[in-house]
Each structure stands twice: as C-alpha cells, then as structure tokens.
Amino acid sequence: MSTARVGVITFPGSLDDRDAARAVRLAEARAVPLWHADPDLHGVDAVILPGGFSYGDYLRAGAIARFAPVMQELIPAARAGLPVLGICNGFQVLCESHLLPGALIRNENLHFGCHDQRLRVENTETAWTSEYSPGQEVVIPVKNGEGRYVADAATLSELEREGRVVARYLGVNPNGSMNDIAGVTNEAGNVVGLMPHPEHAIEELTGPGTDGLPFFTSVLKRLVNA
Amino acid sequence: MARVIVDVMLKPEILDAQGQAIARALPRLGFTGVASVRQGKRFEVEIDGPADDAALAEVRKMAETLLANTVIEDFTLRVE
Numbered sequence: 001m002s003t004a005r006v007g008v009i010t011f012p013g014s015l016d017d018r019d020a021a022r023a024v025r026l027a028e029a030r031a032v033p034l035w036h037a038d039p040d041l042h043g044v045d046a047v048i049l050p051g052g053f054s055y056g057d058y059l060r061a062g063a064i065a066r067f068a069p070v071m072q073e074l075i076p077a078a079r080a081g082l083p084v085l086g087i088c089n090g091f092q093v094l095c096e097s098h099l100l101p102g103a104l105i106r107n108e109n110l111h112f113g114c115h116d117q118r119l120r121v122e123n124t125e126t127a128w129t130s131e132y133s134p135g136q137e138v139v140i141p142v143k144n145g146e147g148r149y150v151a152d153a154a155t156l157s158e159l160e161r162e163g164r165v166v167a168r169y170l171g172v173n174p175n176g177s178m179n180d181i182a183g184v185t186n187e188a189g190n191v192v193g194l195m196p197h198p199e200h201a202i203e204e205l206t207g208p209g210t211d212g213l214p215f216f217t218s219v220l221k222r223l224v225n226a
Numbered sequence: 227m228a229r230v231i232v233d234v235m236l237k238p239e240i241l242d243a244q245g246q247a248i249a250r251a252l253p254r255l256g257f258t259g260v261a262s263v264r265q266g267k268r269f270e271v272e273i274d275g276p277a278d279d280a281a282l283a284e285v286r287k288m289a290e291t292l293l294a295n296t297v298i299e300d301f302t303l304r305v306e
Binding site (some may be wrong): 095 | 247
C-alpha cells in the first residue's frame with residue numbers, strides 16, 4: 001500500500017463515503033475519514049466529496065454543505081492545487097462553492113434515475129482521469145434526482161473550448177444535462193466534479209465492472225509521482 | 227420588527243421542469259387558459275429593527291450568499 005492519503009469528507013446525510021473510502025483502499029491508497037464539523041484536512045494529499053444528501057438537500061443540493069467548517073479549509077486548498085473529486089452530491093457542493101462553474105438542478109424528467117450508464121471520458125489530463133485513454137467508453141452507475149448540469153452559454157462554450165468536459169453521457173442523457181455533460185474540471189485540472197458514481201464500479205462482484213477504478217488510481221499515480 | 231420577503235426564481239433561460247409539469251397538469255384538472263407556470267421559492271425574513279437601507283442591504287447579502295444561487299437564480303426583495 002502506498003503512503004498517499006486521500007481524505008473522504010462525511011457530511012450529515014452523506015451516503016457513499018464508505019464506498020468512496022473503500023475505492024481509495026482498492027486503489028492501494030490510504031483512506032482518511034474527514035468530518036464536516038472539523039475544520040482540518042489532517043494533511044491529506046487529496047480529497048473526495050462523496051455522494052448522498054448532505055444536510056438533507058435543504059435549500060438546494062450542496063448549498064448548506066458549502067459552508068461546513070471543513071469546506072472553509074478545503075476551498076482555499078483546492079484553489080491552491082489540492083486534488084479534489086466531487087461525486088454526485090460532492091459535485092453539487094463544488095458548484096455551490098464556485099470551485100466549478102455552473103450548477104446542477106432538478107432532472108428534466110423530474111424522476112430520480114438509477115442505472116448503469118455509458119460514458120465517454122473526454123479529458124484524461126485531470127488529476128483524476130489520467131489512467132483512462134482519451135475517448136475511452138466506460139460503464140458507471142448514475143443515480144440522481146438533481147443531476148442536470150446547466151451553465152450559461154458563455155461558460156458552456158468556455159468549457160468546451162478548453163476541453164474541460166471530463167465525461168459525457170452516451171446513449172440516453174439521464175437528466176437533461178446541457179451538452180450531455182456528466183463531469184467537468186476547473187482550469188487547473190485538479191478539481192473534478194462527476195455526477196455518475198465511479199466508487200460503485202470498482203469490483204466485478206458489486207458493480208457493473210471496474211470502469212470506475214481509474215479515477216482512484218489516477219490520483220494515486222499523480223501523488224506518488226509528485 | 228419588520229418582514230422582508232425574498233422571492234427566488236430560476237433565471238428565465240433555465241428550463242423550469244417543475245413549473246412545466248405543473249402547467250401540463252392544470253388542463254387535466256380542468257383549468258384552462260394557462261400559458262405557462264414557473265415555480266420559485268419565497269423566504270420571509272423577520273428582522274429585529276426597522277427595514278431601513280442598512281437592514282435591506284444585509285438581507286440582500288443573505289440572499290446572494292445563501293438563499294439564492296445566483297449562477298442559476300434571480301431574487302427580488304420587498305418589505306411587507
């Protein structure tokens with residue numbers, strides 16, 4: 001096992017923090033539990049914001065979590081280059097924190113969708129996707145009720161021009177996201193938000209396959225080589 | 227004591243799927259002549275003192291910080 005330490009934040013209402021920690025361990029890094037009320041990142045080398053319904057999705061998904069004590073440490077650290085992956089609710093928190101552009105709103109069909117989803121990985125330059133090959137098609141579960149990615153026209157064209165769309169839905173767009181966007185990254189490529197759940201695709205036994213594992217091995221490789 | 231109402235609405239260019247669903251349901255319930263519906267949120271903020279300029283500026287800051295996500299939503303303030 002590597003000595004790289006990846007923090008996983010638990011908010012009240014987080015659901016997938018244990019799965020994310022398990023994915024980190026399967027990628028042979030050390031998973032460090034971080035607590036929403038503890039304003040200390042405990043020296044971790046990267047951070048995952050897991051899926052779930054932080055603070056019950058009150059007000060807007062991610063709107064309350066964005067002000068949690070731990071986020072007051074995470075936001076400047078992410079701006080300074082700390083690798084951060086937000087999955088589903090974590091993606092919503094990153095958008096509410098303005099670490100990523102745009103927002104995630106109620107699915108176009110108003111249904112909570114939960115299924116295995118085909119995706120194309122479009123950007124393999126980020127801290128979290130370097131172990132994929134450009135254009136690689138993968139199957140990763142998606143489960144959300146507020147996963148429709150929206151941004152204004154200028155932001156959208158900037159994301160496309162700069163290649164900052166990390167992954168795109170293939171086949172059916174499950175939530176009406178603009179440009180079929182499933183994930184985006186910040187300018188520096190250290191912060192990634194993803195609506196599908198790679199931590200649920202890390203083992204043949206419990207998921208559709210292992211297509212999600214490279215998210216976790218990518219960041220480990222980056223930390224080991226740093 | 228004064229009450230400041232903050233109305234938060236999705237920006238016009240953002241598709242309001244919930245409002246559309248309501249608009250589609252109304253004719254089925256026998257309500258005719260509805261061109262469209264948009265759904266939003268209303269906050270009633272009770273403040274200790276009078277709703278003077280300083281207090282309204284403070285509520286505006288609350289709205290920008292927490293009550294609305296200005297990436298996708300607009301808000302308006304009024305004193306009730």
